[in-house]
Structures are given as structure tokens and as C-alpha cells.
Amino acid sequence: MRLTRENIIEILKDNSKNDRLFLLADKVRHDSVGDAVHLRGLIEFSNICKRQCKYCGLRSENSDIDRYRLSPSDIIKYADNAAKMGYKTIVLQSGEDEYYSSDKICEIIRGIKKLDVALTLSIGEKSFDEYKAFKKEGADRYLIRIETTDRELYKLMHPNMDIDNRFRCLEDIKTLGYEVGTGCLVGLPNQTIESLADDILYFKNIEADMVGIGPFIPHPQTPLKDCSHGNFELSLKVMALTRLLLPDINIPATTAMETLNPNGRILALQSGANVVMPNVTAPEYRAKYEIYPNKICITENPEKCRNCIGSKIMSIGRTISSDYGKSKHFKINS
Secondary structure: OOOOOHHHHHHOOOOOHHHHHHHHHHHHHHHHHOOEEEEEEEEEOOOOOOOOOOOOOOOOOOOOOOOOEEEEEHHHHHHHHHHHHOOEEEEEEEEOOOOOHHHHHHHHHHHOHHHHHEEEEEOOOOOOHHHHHHHHHHHHHHOOOOOOOHHHHHHOOOOOHHHHHHHHHHHHHHOOOOOEEEEEOOOOOOOHHHHHHHHHHHHHHOOEEEEEEEOOOOOOOOOOOOOOOOOOOOOOOOOHHHHHHHHOOOOOOOOOHHHHOOOHHOOOHHOOOOOOOOEEOOOHHHHHOOOOOOOOOOOOHHHHHHHHHHHHHHOOOOOOOOOOOOOOHHHHOO
């Protein structure tokens, strides 16, 4: 579907046709990627981060967090448990923790790829050579959210970081043949509807294969602690518009959606999403990986999480995919 910047801005500002937008996004999702929902087993393996992103509870300046990191062998063990539960994709996510050298990450990749699963990495900004090494060892996908394409807002939210380097990272992973994942936060302080429209058009411009949209939720140990959280319905609209512009990509129903709305992930699945990422990390670590407060399911064991979301998915007439969940859009780019 062709949508201009002006069209997108108008839709984002006008709430009178939201139901029609969500129904259309759901139909486009059904026609383009089908009714199967891809489950990704998420392993949050370190909450140590060198960055100071103002919205994130993992930021290096947060001294109140109980830091942890998992050994390569434990990470592979969690991945093995997830594979035995039926997950066909593992997602490795962490803060930007320099303990995990390129060699350590490659060791982890090799161990996980023996399990007959697809592997997504979400471990931040790396060099071209590091991305190349990870791809060579078998990593399939890389997720690095742009968060906002507004240069001034990006600079404000990310001290000592460079948006051009972020763009470079996304270009590198695309060049190297990864499935490209990105996304944005909705509701950051000083964010405009116009900049959200630019974010959506950026996803289209780089032909992303996966896009994650989530509302901003203020963390009490960050500089943004007193700010208002993002709007759930606006987040849903950004996600739905992304589906209309990129009909055949993978779009997750994010946990942040459900933190703001108890039925958030199901509503997202009914408004264009086709992926859910249940947490397969042990409960003892989940509460410590606090990017934002009040995350759902932090005390449940991985088996219960999978069964719970599986039941919800089937309750709305959807099925659970049994394949590796490769983006259909990626075939076009290949």
C-alpha cells in the first residue's frame, strides 16, 4: 500500500477511524503472512550495559540494579531447553556488555546452531567485522532498534551515541545478508507525530524484515522517571501502519504493549502483528532485566509462559507456527 508522509500524519492524528485501521492491518496480515504466529524464545543473558540511554533501566548510571551475566554454557543450556519446548527461533538479547567478546559470541552461536533453530541476535552496536563473524558462524537475524529517526531527539535520549553509527549498523547487517530487525519507541518526551511518521517511512526505506513497536514506559531509576508513559493506542496505530507499508514482514506483539494493557499482545495480534517472544530465561534473572518497570510474566517458568500465550493465540482462531519463522519479505530482498 502506498502511503505518503501526509497520509500517515493524518491517520496518526485522527482517532475516529482507528477500528477501521486495525481491521485493515489485520486483513493485510492475514493475506500476506497468514494466520500462524511465530514464537521466539527470548534469552536475556546480561543486564550489564555501557550505554546511558535515558529511557532504559539497564543504563550504566543506574546503581540500584542487581547486575548479572550468564556464562556461554548457561546460555546454550537455556537455548537447548527452549528447543525442547518446540521453539524454532532463539533470540539472544543483552545490554551492551563488553565481557562478551566476538569470540565468546561466536562460541555461543556455534552451540545454539547445533540445536536446529534459527538465531536472532540483539546485542547492540558492533563493527562490520564482528557482524560478519557472527553471520559466518550461523546467526540468521539481527535486531537493532533505531528507537527514533529524529536526530535531535535521538541525541537527547542517547548521550555519547551517534545516530549515523546506528544507521551504519543497520546498513551493515543488511549488506551481510541478515534478516534486518529494527523498531521504535512511541511516546518519548518531545517526540512528535511527524517524527513517528518518519520512523514508519524509514522502516519502509530500509526494507526491514522485522519491526518491533513499543510504548515508552518510564523507569524510576532514569532521568525520565517523572514523564508520562506512551499511549497504547498510538503504539498500536504505528504498528498497524507499518503492516500496511510492509505487508509481508514479521511484526511482534511486544510485551510492553501488555504492560500498559492487560490484553495488549492479543490486541496487537488482531491489529497486524504475527510474532510473540515469550521469555525462556530463568525467573531468577527476569526481574533483573528491567528495561522498564512492571514487566509481565517475570515470575513464571518458561513452560508456563509458552502454554499461556499458546492458549491465548488459539483462543482468537490463530495457530502456532512450526517453522523457523523466516520473514517472507526477506525472500524478496535476497
